[in-house]
Each structure stands twice: as C-alpha cells, then as structure tokens.
Amino acid sequence: MSIVSKPANSMNSEGVFEPFPIADVPWEEFAKGQRFGMRFQHLSSYGGATQIGVANEVLLPGKQANPAHYHMLEEEHVFILEGALTLRLGDKAYIMSAGQYVCFPAGQKQGHALFNHTDVACRYLIIGNTQANDVAVHTETGRVAVKLMGVGYSGTATMDYWDSMNIDE
Template sequence: MSSNDEKSDPQVIRKPIAAESVPWHVWSKGSRFGSRYRHLTKAVMGGDAYHVGVAIEELAPGQQSSPAHYHLLEEEHILILEGRATLRLGDETLEMSAGDYVCFPARQKAGHCLINTSDAPCRFVVIGEQKPDEVCVYTDSNKILVRSVDAVYDKSQVRDYWDGEATGADPGPSSSSSSS
C-alpha cells in the first residue's frame, strides 16, 4: 500500500499528537488579512483526505482572520483559547474572549470573521467541514466561491436562467394556448 493510500485509508490507526509538535504556517494578504495556524487534522491525516478539519489559529493585533463570509454546505465552529477578538456576525460586532464559543451553521446567511482589535495575540480553535461541493458567499465583496469548479464568481452578474440559450423561437407575449 502506498503512502497516498494510507492517508485516506480509514483502517490506518491515527495516534494522538501534541498540538505543539505541529509547525506553524503563516498566510497573509496585504496588511489587513493574516494569521498563523497549526492544522491538526492535516498533521494527523497526512493531507486533504478528511471531512472535518481542526486547526489552532493565532491572530495578531490588527489582523482579520478572513474576508467576511458564510457557508451554504459547511458548518464552522470557533473556540477562543487566549486573548480577545471582535466577531463580525452579519450586521453585529461581538466581543469574544478566552472560553467563548460560537457556531456558524450551514446556510446561516450572516457573514462572519474575526478581527483582533486588542494589543495582544488571540489564539483560537477553528473546526470546520471540508466538502468538495461547498459554496461560500463573501458578504463584503459580493462574491461566491464554488469549490467543485474551483472558481469565484461576481454575485452582481446574476443572469436569467435562459440568458444565452438558443431556445428556438420567441414565444411571443403568451406561450399558453388561447381559448376561442
């Protein structure tokens, strides 16, 4: 059995790991977005073959965790371990601190993200699903991510179902049959 087969084989016994043994990874975009994280699930599973992901993230002062978004198919959970952050949830901002927990159910149409408005790092656990057919809506930028086709679409470009289709004929003012 190759190591790739072992990564997705449910019969392979996964042993406990120390979270501190997982290296930090850093991501950022510009001066606004960024964090460092330990992806615990990837460390145990050895790749992307998982259904539920668990990571420890650390958000530096002044940083935002992600663009505000909501999920149509995936559920997401956050538990604050250390520090404080401001949760944007729809039109509300809520202060969170160590011990606070929040869940974002699938189809809850309220964009969410964390912003560290404090002067110290905020460390939290994030738990989320990893569905290949996920659709994610970005509320500030009016975009939609469709994971299954690996594309992000501009939501303002919504079209009618029949736009661009050769229907064969113009049905005229009424396509129903008239009675005499």
Template sequence: MSKVPVFPLRPIPSREVAWEEFSEAPRFASRYRHLSRAALGDDYRVGVVIEELAPGKQSSPRHYHIFEEEHVFVLEGALTLRLGAASYEMKAGDYVCFPAGQKAGHCLINTSSAVCRYVLVGERNPNEVVVYPDSNKVLLRPLGRDAVFDLGATRDY
C-alpha cells in the first residue's frame, strides 16, 4: 500500500476528475470518475467513484465479495439491479448495500434509454476474494494481483 496522504486534504471538484473507461467484452462497459484515487492515491482503503452506465450495458458480471462491501446510490436515471435470483428497478434517490459475505451475486444493468449515473462506494481489501456464480469463477487478490480461476477446472490432488 502507498503512503497515506498528508492531512488536511482539500475538497476536490468531481467535474475536474477525468473520466476513465471500463470495458470487458461488449456487454460490460461503464465510465467513471475515481474520486478517492484523485484525492488519496491508488491504494487508499475505500474507493469512491461516480459511475455512468450507458443504455444496454451491464456494470460487471454478477458477483459477490467475501471481504469487501459495496454501496450504490443512484443520482440520475434508472437501472435494474440483479441480486441473487431477483431483479429490482432502481431510480434516482434509491440506495442499496452489498455486505461482505452476502452470497447473492449482484450487478447493475441499464435497461432504460438514457445514461444512469450513480455513486459507488466500496472497500479495497488486499485479501479480497470475489465469486462469479454465473461463470463459476473466483478472483483471488491475495496472490498479488487480481487472479481469476475457473472453479470447474478441478484436479484429483
């Protein structure tokens, strides 16, 4: 982990934080402003982003976290939350939390015709394990990088 910044920090205008793009296959794509990285550096223990999800896009593969929790607050637009086997419509002003260890995969899908903007707050645990139930994969961060393994590739030893 990097050094903790010298305090006190000053407020930062979110509009001055550059947009970054995330794209993983055509279906998974968003753009975001990583506010905590801009204010505190890459390795701060809490991540805060403003994210935009375009119509027809999904935030990520459905997943759940073993050691981290996430919070989502919708600022504008609408989206569909997939949580376990259920789906929920969310709109501006709606909030949801995904506690660590909640074994119900989640993802956000924009089924509307307009961009949806939300705030995402999450922990950044160096020992995190993420489970992807739809593809039977697991991400293991303790290996020193985000290593993804197929749980179906078993061995006899």
C-alpha cells in the first residue's frame, strides 16, 4: 500500500502556482502557556506568495492570538469569517463578528490583540505585507522586536550612542 502525501505547495510540474482548495494546506498550531494559542494555515505561502501574507486562523474559546503589538512597516488586516472575538485596540475593546473587518496600518501606534471571549471557535483571515526590516512594538511589555536581526529588546536594555565604544584610543 502506498501512501500519497500532500504537496508542499500549489506549484505544478511547470513551476506555475495553481488554484487549490484550502483543505490541502497543512494546519499548524501555536500555544504559549494558558493564555495564547491558535490554529492556522498559511494560504499565501502555499500558493507561492512572497510579498503578501494570508492566513486562515482559528482562535479557540478563552485564547488570545498574540500579545498586544503594532508594526512600524507591516500592515495587517483581519476579516472575521465565523464566530466572534474581542479586538483590543489601544485602551478600547471592540466585539467583532462574522462579516466584520479591521485594518492596522503600519505605524499606527496602538497595540492590537485578538481574544476569543466566547464559548465557540472564531475563524478569520489575517492579511499582511511581509517586510524583512519590520519592527514590532509589544505594548504590554515594552518589548521591541527587530525582524531583520531576529531579536527583541526590552525598555531596560538601552544603549547610549557611545556605549561600548573605546573612546580613549
């Protein structure tokens, strides 16, 4: 008996990315502690995209997708497909349900976070432009993530312009 594996993407034998059913895209899961977690499918990368990211995400009851944050270069869009969730945007909270949409423009200095306050799963599309040089500011912790460097910095790890320079040479 042979096992037929699913392809890694929607590319055909000529190197052309073709349409595909989202059921072909593998599910991934993320969980961190009791508070954070979701299931998601990277639709755009499966379809060959390199500049725009599209993910089908499922947020289970009582879970938050990510810590509150904003991006300096990347723009994010959320379109609710099924269920409902609470969007925390700065100091405000908004209940969003199927058919509602929100955009987080790059540089909008209000942290955003998605939390499922209901007892059923919420499914939504998240769309964004991938930026290799993006900087994300996490508003709850003060952490600043520099994508290009693959690291994050906190408000307590600061450097003066002349720190670590040997100015006596």
